Amino acid sequence: VEDQNQLRLAGEFTQKNGARLLRGGIFKMRTDPASFQGLGLQALEWISSLKKELSMPLVTEITDARHIEPLLPVVDMFQVGTRNMYNYALLKELGKTKTPVLLKRGFSALAEEWLLAAEYVLKEGNPNVVLCERGIRTFEKATRNTLDLGIVPWVKARSDLPVLVDPSHGTGVSALVPAMCWAAAAAGADGIMVEVHPDPAKAKSDGYQALSFEAFGQMMAQLRQVVKAMGRSLD
């Protein structure tokens, strides 16, 4: 989330092309502390009214348990980022709410550890956990991470939790994102999370892996065909 215009444009366009959830970072977990850290709580009021105007549920990353209370009235799903998958104190606090939790896989986490991290939320009484494969760290440097699509059917065979795939962080290269969206659908994912920006070259975060509106529209058109070929539907 950068400003009202950017969020409105991205929300309107993606929804028109089949997106169901609006994922925007208010607190960003950045590797470099000098990078854009997000607008923080001061932006919450206008984000809340814009979300209602767009009538899209809002997903945002939670980086600190102290933000649960102020974010709770506005947020429809808390994203736990890759760096916080092992933050069991945070997971337990989220487990005390009923708000859905999108639990990203740690970039060095075994799938078994990822499922156990989900248990921390479930055990506290919140059954609404969605898993998200976002790429793992390997020896390969051509891509930002190595998207582990093989883990999708592995998890689906062992857990009833829905599984999303995030090809944006999974590849870190916008040109590679569409093919991995289609592959995620073919691998049995329940959904995808894709970074989209009205002007990727000017994005304050991760622009090199964000799809333009045109690329997102084309990706979604093809995704409908892939999903149909798998005997499923986006609707």
Ligand code: PEP
């Ligand atoms: C993100 O979704 O923007 C993000 C920072 O994800 P991850 O925690 O997977 O790096």
Ligand code: MN
């Ligand atoms: Mn990002």
